[in-house]
Amino acid sequence: MKPLLALLALVLASAGQAQTDPQPAEPPPLEVDVTGGQRAALPIAVPYMPTPQEAATAAGGTGALGRQVADIVATDLRNSGLFTPIGPGGLHAVSFPQVTAPDFPYFATTGAQNLVQGFVQANANGSITVGCYLYDIAAQNELTRQGYVIQPRDWRRAAHRCADAIFSRLTGEGAYFDTRIVYVSETGPARRRIKRLAIMDYDGANHRFLTNGQWTVLTPRFAPNQQTITFMTYQDERPRVMVYELDSGRTRPLVAGPNMTFAPRYSPDSRYIIFSMAIGGNTDIYRIPVAGGTPQRLTNSPGIDTGGSYSPDGSRIVFESDRGGSQQIYMMAADGSNPRRISFGGGGYATPVWSPRGDLIAFTKTGGFRIGVMAPDGSGERILTGGGYAEGPTWAPNGRAIMFTRGASQGELWYVDVASGATRRVPTPLGGSDPAWSPLRP
Amino acid sequence: MKRLTSLAAIALALSLSAGCAHRRTANELPPEPPSATATAEADEGQVQDNGIAPAALPGSRADFLQTVPSDRVFFDFDSFALDDQDRTTLDAQAAWLTRNATVRVTIEGHADERGTREYNLALGDRRANAARDYLESRGIAASRMQTISWGKERPANPASSEEAYAENRRAVTVVPE
Numbered sequence: 001m002k003p004l005l006a007l008l009a010l011v012l013a014s015a016g017q018a019q020t021d022p023q024p025a026e027p028p029p030l031e032v033d034v035t036g037g038q039r040a041a042l043p044i045a046v047p048y049m050p051t052p053q054e055a056a057t058a059a060g061g062t063g064a065l066g067r068q069v070a071d072i073v074a075t076d077l078r079n080s081g082l083f084t085p086i087g088p089g090g091l092h093a094v095s096f097p098q099v100t101a102p103d104f105p106y107f108a109t110t111g112a113q114n115l116v117q118g119f120v121q122a123n124a125n126g127s128i129t130v131g132c133y134l135y136d137i138a139a140q141n142e143l144t145r146q147g148y149v150i151q152p153r154d155w156r157r158a159a160h161r162c163a164d165a166i167f168s169r170l171t172g173e174g175a176y177f178d179t180r181i182v183y184v185s186e187t188g189p190a191r192r193r194i195k196r197l198a199i200m201d202y203d204g205a206n207h208r209f210l211t212n213g214q215w216t217v218l219t220p221r222f223a224p225n226q227q228t229i230t231f232m233t234y235q236d237e238r239p240r241v242m243v244y245e246l247d248s249g250r251t252r253p254l255v256a257g258p259n260m261t262f263a264p265r266y267s268p269d270s271r272y273i274i275f276s277m278a279i280g281g282n283t284d285i286y287r288i289p290v291a292g293g294t295p296q297r298l299t300n301s302p303g304i305d306t307g308g309s310y311s312p313d314g315s316r317i318v319f320e321s322d323r324g325g326s327q328q329i330y331m332m333a334a335d336g337s338n339p340r341r342i343s344f345g346g347g348g349y350a351t352p353v354w355s356p357r358g359d360l361i362a363f364t365k366t367g368g369f370r371i372g373v374m375a376p377d378g379s380g381e382r383i384l385t386g387g388g389y390a391e392g393p394t395w396a397p398n399g400r401a402i403m404f405t406r407g408a409s410q411g412e413l414w415y416v417d418v419a420s421g422a423t424r425r426v427p428t429p430l431g432g433s434d435p436a437w438s439p440l441r442p
Numbered sequence: 443m444k445r446l447t448s449l450a451a452i453a454l455a456l457s458l459s460a461g462c463a464h465r466r467t468a469n470e471l472p473p474e475p476p477s478a479t480a481t482a483e484a485d486e487g488q489v490q491d492n493g494i495a496p497a498a499l500p501g502s503r504a505d506f507l508q509t510v511p512s513d514r515v516f517f518d519f520d521s522f523a524l525d526d527q528d529r530t531t532l533d534a535q536a537a538w539l540t541r542n543a544t545v546r547v548t549i550e551g552h553a554d555e556r557g558t559r560e561y562n563l564a565l566g567d568r569r570a571n572a573a574r575d576y577l578e579s580r581g582i583a584a585s586r587m588q589t590i591s592w593g594k595e596r597p598a599n600p601a602s603s604e605e606a607y608a609e610n611r612r613a614v615t616v617v618p619e
Contacts, residue, residue: 190600216595218559237590239563260567260591263560276564278591281522281571283564304564320561327561350558364558391558434559 045112055122059152076163132162174398186431225270298336342378357399522568536580554607566591573613
């Protein structure tokens with residue numbers, strides 16, 4: 001924890017120095033206290049965002065939208081675990097001229113170190129502009145500003161983009177709020193569970209179903225280019241991997257033939273999918289172009305080889321295998337050569353997933369069902385959270401948060417912060433399992 | 443009269459040649475209607491006319507469930523090895539399948555909830571194939587059998603207990619209705 005805090009402080013300090021402000025004001029020292037193993041969150045004021053002129057839009061009035069955008073920015077920042085938002089409720093109203101001339105003395109009295117202000121304005125062509133400004137209250141200067149011209153229906157995305165800009169500016173880490181989750185929505189008794197493919201914003205908004213529940217579906221994954229989703233279905237009682245085209249809504253089988261295919265994962269360039277195929281009781285990992293073709297076999301052991309995941313540069317594949325007698329994590333080149341075991345702790349390991357940053361591999365530790373991370377060479381194993389049949393980690397695109405499934409008979413989606421281990425439940429309308437986090441939206 | 447007798451003799455010879463454990467002659471009545479417990483899983487969810495149970499016609503699922511000691515075999519944790527009891531069960535299934543040579547079956551492999559989802563799909567596939575391979579070794583044509591793995595997606599017992607896990611680690615031979 002401490003090194004990370006120091007890094008955070010360093011990033012903030014260097015960011016402050018990078019300011020072109022003629023007055024070289026040092027940013028105030030960041031709260032780096034470690035209390036009970038948890039980092040103290042940064043207080044940040046987020047007042048409601050005014051509108052220069054109240055106007056009706058397809059998503060409601062601009063005044064109401066300004067309040068809703070501020071609510072979402074505050075919620076995003078709180079969800080990260082690194083910030084304690086103050087407001088929007090309870091703060092003084094901000095007038096439109098004040099958006100670029102904040103009342104710093106007032107906001108200093110709130111205890112906040114930073115301030116987010118903004119506005120929502122209707123444009124003549126039906127679009128709206130959302131402005132987003134970040135200030136350092138003690139230094140009384142602007143740290144970043146962003147403006148988004150969007151269709152009114154996408155107002156939530158503008159709020160997430162604003163929160164992303166603030167998060168990145170203050171932490172030095174990558175953004176991740178303007179993202180989506182594809183997952184399996186679950187309902188009904190365990191013996192006849194109905195499982196539907198569903199997609200939603202990372203915070204649970206804009207939820208919709210992609211399949212009707214007639215057939216069980218499992219383990220969806222986003223293509224890095226976000227044009228397709230791959231998943232497994234029991235359609236026609238033929239368990240196999242499918243590719244869903246997000247634009248057209250069309251679904252097609254990935255691999256021809258009668259054998260069960262499962263555990264699909266995209267290559268970083270979105271050109272290939274690696275998957276497992278079971279032939280006569282033996283499961284190996286194969287690779288095939290997303291558009292279809294002839295599967296190329298990558299593993300060749302009598303054991304169960306599954307759960308492959310590419311390194312961010314596409315040169316290596318981490319996977320699980322029980323070839324040595326128990327489920328363990330192995331690494332191989334992307335062509336299947338040079339497989340070697342990298343997990344050596346007690347118990348079994350499954351579902352390795354390479355971090356988008358490349359620095360860590362998340363996994364499920366079997367026997368107790370815990371979520372952990374290790375370096376790609378297998379060192380530095382660290383358990384983040386466990387209990388309640390936790391399995392199936394998926395990384396946020398900035399590599400600092402993981403979502404996973406918890407619960408056997410009634411699945412739930414959970415979020416864990418990689419640095420602190422803090423967890424929270426992700427809201428879903430029904431039960432949920434097998435989440436897959438999208439990259440940042442284009 | 444003579445013609446009827448010779449027919450009965452042929453029928454008797456046929457049933458004996460099948461090596462049937464449950465000997466029947468042409469004079470016997472059709473098999474008893476299945477008991478409620480024997481068909482609980484097969485007929486679950488179906489509304490039946492009051493007081494009229496479906497007949498367990500030869501070659502039907504009801505006949506299969508009545509005839510064999512079990513439609514399923516059970517496995518140890520993370521194992522797909524068959525034991526003596528499993529082989530006895532599968533021997534009886536093979537005998538029934540030999541007698542009902544036109545019936546095609548699906549063998550479902552299942553796992554308990556203590557494995558990860560994808561591993562359990564592969565494990566269920568191993569279990570289904572273990573049962574399938576044994577039936578094939580007892581003379582059942584491979585073309586009559588297909589396998590499907592459900593992993594941990596279709597527990598027989600939804601509880602989280604050792605008893606439930608033991609019930610769920612199974613390969614089930616499913617005869618069409």
